[in-house]
Amino acid sequence: MPVRIRLQRHGKKGKPFYWIVAADGRAKRDGKFLEKLGIYDPNTNPATIEVKIEESVQWLNNGAQPSETAKRILSYKGVLLKHHLLGGVRKGALTEEEAEAKFQAWVAEKEKSVSKKEENLSKAQQEARKKALEAEKEVNAKRAQAAAEAEVAESPEAVTAEEEVVAVETAPAAEEAVTQAEEAVEAPAAEEAAPEAAAKEAPAAEEVAATEAVAEEAPAKEEAATEDAKPAADKE
Template structure:
């Protein structure tokens, strides 16, 4: 029996939510499965991935093949990197302590990258809120000024009208002397 680590779809229309499961490769997508390993929610930013690390690593070591999307998820969580390091320990290229140190270093770098993305998203949201608030207060101030102008008592001002008329420039209808070229064209 060939086993696959794959996604099982849940959720509403256009709001998917997935369970990461180990299933027989012949079973339908949302059908019977052997074991549930975790969940994946692509609706959040960044996507939320919750996986039981030890169970998943055990299944990968037993030979369960992940699908393309699950391979990306497992790589993102470090399960495939951990399997790679365990292979190096079995071959004698690394010691267990070196492998653990490399994995811890990789994990801390990954966590800082994710936290950086979350921080930048919250900062951009805050900036958008601040600009929207500033625009709203400006618009409210403009409305208040317009209402105050409308409700202010009307004061009639006497405007001194000037009765001077400006002379209109006379149009000239002088003929332009014809040149030799225009004479030839007329002929």
């Protein structure tokens, strides 16, 4: 009976997770299996992988063949490395202690690498959250500023201030218009008053002329009277 180490699908639509199983190669993918060797959840970052190393190595020693995906997972967890080291022990190239030491050193290095990756992912997530928070604060500040400006624009004081500005800007034009209107009203009155003044001034001018004429005639009359009086004296 050919045994395959493969993945068996579980989970809901869009979020699957898998069991790593040893099953009959002729069985259905999600059918009966011989032994559950671990789990694989690709929905997390990094992916969650749990494998029973000793049982997996035993199935490999018994001739089980892993699928391509299962082979990558077993290699990631060191199952294939341990299977290879135990082959060296069987051949006499290594002792069990040496093989175990090499495997534990590889596991420690792998854990450091995974830990570093998780730390980097955590930092990246924190930075992304920080940027998102700053962007949100900036948006909220802009909204608050816009609301404050709208409230100030709608307040009575702002309306009064706008009216005062408009009044100050329009005052010179209004004064000029009033001046022009007063000049327009005064012009006909001045034209009507001119004939009246001329009429009033005419008799006065005539009186002055008559007075001047009388004044000029008075010496002439005196001279004439004097001349008339002289012959009478001479005659005497």
